[in-house]
Amino acid sequence: MCGIVGVVGRQANDAIDVLLNGLKRLEYRGYDSAGIYYVDSMNQTDQVVKAVGPIKHLEAEVNQEQRAQTGIGHTRWATHGKASLTNSHPHVSQNERFVLVHNGVIENAAALKATYLQDVTFTSETDSEVIVQLVEHFASTQDVFEAFKHTLTLLEGSYAVLLMDREHTDEMYIAKHKSPLLLAVGEGFNGVCSDALAMIEYTDQFIALVDGDVATIRPTSYEISNLDGIERTPELFTANIDQEAAGKGTYPYFMLKEIDEQPIVMRRLVETYLNKENESAIDASIVEQMMEADRIYIIGCGTSYHAGLVGKKLIEEWTHIPVEVHIASEFAYYPPIISERPFFIFLSQSGETADSRQVLVQTNEMNYPSLTLTNVVGSTLAREATYALYLNAGVEVAVASTKAYTAQVGLLAILAQRVGDQRAIDATSQIDLAHELSMVSLAMEVVLEDKQQFETLAHDFLATTRKAFYIGRGVDYYSSIESALKLKEISYIQTEGFAAGELKHGTISLIEEETPVIGLITEAHTAGQTRSNLSEVASRGAHVLIISNETNAEPTDQYVIKNVHPTLQSLVTILPTQLLAYYATIERGYDVDKPRNLAKSVTVE
Ligand code: M6R
16 A cells, blocks of 8 residues: 655666666555656756556656666555546645655644645645645755654654655655655665565665654665654664565466465475474464463454454364454454453564554553564564564465465464463364374365366356355354455455355345355354255355365365365365455456555555
């Protein structure tokens, strides 16, 4: 959700390429317009270039011969004002001296305009423009850096900001509060970006800026301080990103590649966390703190929330500790009564989700112990929680999360078993989880070999329908809501996931001739009931598709997945539904990886 990239001092004169490549790498975050500001100090030229739509539109606007050493770039995901040239970044101040890109939301933009900027003619509808106009306002009486800091002290909301002064283009001012921002330290140049992926082609050395940081960066130096001027010299970290793995290879879409990677991701979890020689991969104090908890709270959004629901079942079954799962954006403003000894688990692929971070800030204030499970090393949620464990799923680019979901569930299983084992719960201690997850991996591979079948099923059931339902009971209900989210977010079919027994309490009135209802049946003690619910909808004209496992299969079921350990079955159930979502979207002619209105990293509340 909005991506930022900036660079100062590229001696190779390739700053425009650095910006455009960086923005392409940030495309996964979701955006609807893009822009850059570049400076060619050799020839004393500079220019803002913007375009609505994909980065290739922006590229087409840039003069191919143009060289530059410094610049800033931005992909915008509209929050205030529609996607248009005037609303896209960079924004330029009224006297044209200052140029700025911003990620985040300025909640008091209207009040700031009314107080300080009545005489300014705004060119956009954005909240971001307020920042650059305020800098100009204060710079009439203050040094530019002081004017920048003065502006920051007035802002309420979230920001990652890059500011350039056209009278001093050899440096850049940057600041961070709640929105992600990294300093990229190169040889002979410095950069800045929302995600290390944007600059990894040019350097692997980064500094994670923290909230309240404000900095000046130049080609070979940088100074970081807080708004009170107290300097900070943070450590560099090396970003370990496999650039090839971050590419699509021969796949038409990242989503298909990422679906295919799931068996490997399971094996990697086993190697990382269940290898006897590597037992310290899970810090013993995480296990101790979880054992001491009287209740575990799992916090997440979207797919991560759904992984939490499956995790609840796993943790309760294997540790006997009660678990509550909460949608982060609800918990932040309507917290439940918290138990005496809580332990918080934050689930987030990106590690940057603003809603989840809002809760983490609150739990940190209360000194509650917390653990983040994330895919992104050094991300905000990883840094700010008491502990972090990494999914090691490799970069997930498609907006629709697939391998991060199964990695989250897999890692929660590993954690649950470790805690249950320590609590001497016999049944848990007896599980050979490395073996069971290897069986999951094999069962996943079998599904992936049957892609053709899902292409056909998507064609038969989902090619033209306007709505669809997934239903199931127990953990199949949790898989149903995740499956429904996957289908609706990329194919735009209005899809709901339901507890199978609930349909008859209202929703069954939506069933019409040919409405697709997909039943998930993997638990023996409710298989009969779910089949009855499917008969009820079939009698009313529904087009019923059944995905079951071997134990519960009937000859007419359209797809049967392999049995694995019953508590881990949902790790396999989800793959057919990911493939159905993928092929339905292809069939309907939409961009699988970049669904409309959505962002990969949701950094606003
Ligand atoms: O990065 P996070 O896991 O915190 O993101 C949470 C949701 O925004 C995310 O899972 C979203 O629901 C996915 N697009 C679903 O595929």
